[in-house]
Amino acid sequence: MGATWLGVKHTHLTQLLQELELKTFEQVIGDKVIYEAISTSPPYLASLPPNPEPSLRIVGGSSTLINALAAKIDPQAILLDTCITELKLKDDSIIATSEGIVLRCNTIISTLPPNLLINKIHCSPTLPAELINLAKQTHTWMGDSIKIALRYAEPFWRAENSSGTIMSNVGPIPEMYDHSNAEDTHYALMGFLNGAFHSLTKAERLQLVTTQLKKYYGKVAEQYISYHETVWRNEAHSFYPNEDHVLPHQNNGHPLFQKSYLEGKLYLAGTETAEHYPGYMEGAIHSATTVAEKILTEA
Numbered sequence: 001m002g003a004t005w006l007g008v009k010h011t012h013l014t015q016l017l018q019e020l021e022l023k024t025f026e027q028v029i030g031d032k033v034i035y036e037a038i039s040t041s042p043p044y045l046a047s048l049p050p051n052p053e054p055s056l057r058i059v060g061g062s063s064t065l066i067n068a069l070a071a072k073i074d075p076q077a078i079l080l081d082t083c084i085t086e087l088k089l090k091d092d093s094i095i096a097t098s099e100g101i102v103l104r105c106n107t108i109i110s111t112l113p114p115n116l117l118i119n120k121i122h123c124s125p126t127l128p129a130e131l132i133n134l135a136k137q138t139h140t141w142m143g144d145s146i147k148i149a150l151r152y153a154e155p156f157w158r159a160e161n162s163s164g165t166i167m168s169n170v171g172p173i174p175e176m177y178d179h180s181n182a183e184d185t186h187y188a189l190m191g192f193l194n195g196a197f198h199s200l201t202k203a204e205r206l207q208l209v210t211t212q213l214k215k216y217y218g219k220v221a222e223q224y225i226s227y228h229e230t231v232w233r234n235e236a237h238s239f240y241p242n243e244d245h246v247l248p249h250q251n252n253g254h255p256l257f258q259k260s261y262l263e264g265k266l267y268l269a270g271t272e273t274a275e276h277y278p279g280y281m282e283g284a285i286h287s288a289t290t291v292a293e294k295i296l297t298e299a
């Protein structure tokens with residue numbers, strides 16, 4: 001049921017989805033939002049203006065895109081569960097090392113968020129100090145967010161005088177949306193929790209979530225089929241805490257990420273390095289295309 005939004009201007013992604021014959025559908029926002037401005041006033045139903053640029057979702061969720069791309073590659077060429085811990089120049093090659101695995105390569109493209117790369121992978125010779133400092137101050141988009149979803153038997157939020165779109169300044173869920181599947185046979189609400197709640201237990205977060213939803217929908221909010229959450233800062237292969245506070249998208253697409261390193265054998269890609277739409281899937285595809293063109297031109 002999971003799905004990632006893409007904007008209508010995300011042309012690289014739209015084109016890729018078309019080439020892979022994957023379908024999209026419009027994210028339901030509706031014409032009303034449950035709005036909670038301050039804790040001392042009750043939430044109310046506000047009108048939403050028409051959205052000229054609706055967001056789209058991938059039918060079947062974003063894993064459909066990953067599976068479709070993987071199907072184009074020789075399965076033996078894909079190593080899953082292989083965490084690279086070291087990159088080293090040796091003779092005319094660059095050597096990538098994981099537990100018990102040594103890969104001798106001509107070129108390596110890292111798609112790790114830059115702050116993860118410089119903190120988790122030991123490079124020899126060391127990467128330039130200016131790149132290390134920049135990577136430490138580069139934001140991993142949504143890296144510290146908490147994504148939540150609740151499945152329900154019925155989409156009760158679609159009743160008159162209700163909505164599945166929630167905007168709350170009170171929280172802990174600041175925003176939430178109807179996340180039912182494309183066929184409209186499974187019903188869910190999906191939203192985000194303030195990242196500060198990462199230190200609570202899952203049960204404590206769920207309690208906060210249902211308490212907030214009960215304010216809008218009553219007791220039916222407690223009758224969920226299942227609750228799902230991902231605390232992204234606990235995802236060791238996606239997130240590494242920044243040493244200092246960084247702003248959203250800070251240093252994304254910086255010119256230093258466009259250069260090659262380790263004698264031209266290491267390229268940086270991944271969405272945070274993208275010059276266009278960094279942080280989003282569109283940026284990831286944009287950076288992949290740019291780096292592939294660079295390598296093919298220089299070969």
Ligand SMILES: Cc1cc2nc3c(=O)[nH]c(=O)nc-3n(C[C@H](O)[C@H](O)[C@H](O)COP(=O)(O)OP(=O)(O)OC[C@H]3O[C@@H](n4cnc5c(N)ncnc54)[C@H](O)[C@@H]3O)c2cc1C
Pocket residue numbers: 004005006082083084085111112113116120121141142143145146147232237238269270271272279280281282284
């Ligand atoms: C909660 C959340 C919601 C989001 N919502 C949206 C949205 O609605 N729309 C949108 O466009 N984007 C959204 N994004 C952003 C989108 O997910 C990213 O832009 C996209 O996944 C980035 O792709 P990538 O290939 O650059 O990096 P990643 O997807 O992070 O890929 C990097 C890969 O490197 C692997 N890796 C890490 N360390 C190592 C290692 N040492 N050795 C080997 N492999 C390693 C990881 O396992 C991972 O598979 C969201 C992100 C989050 C967290």
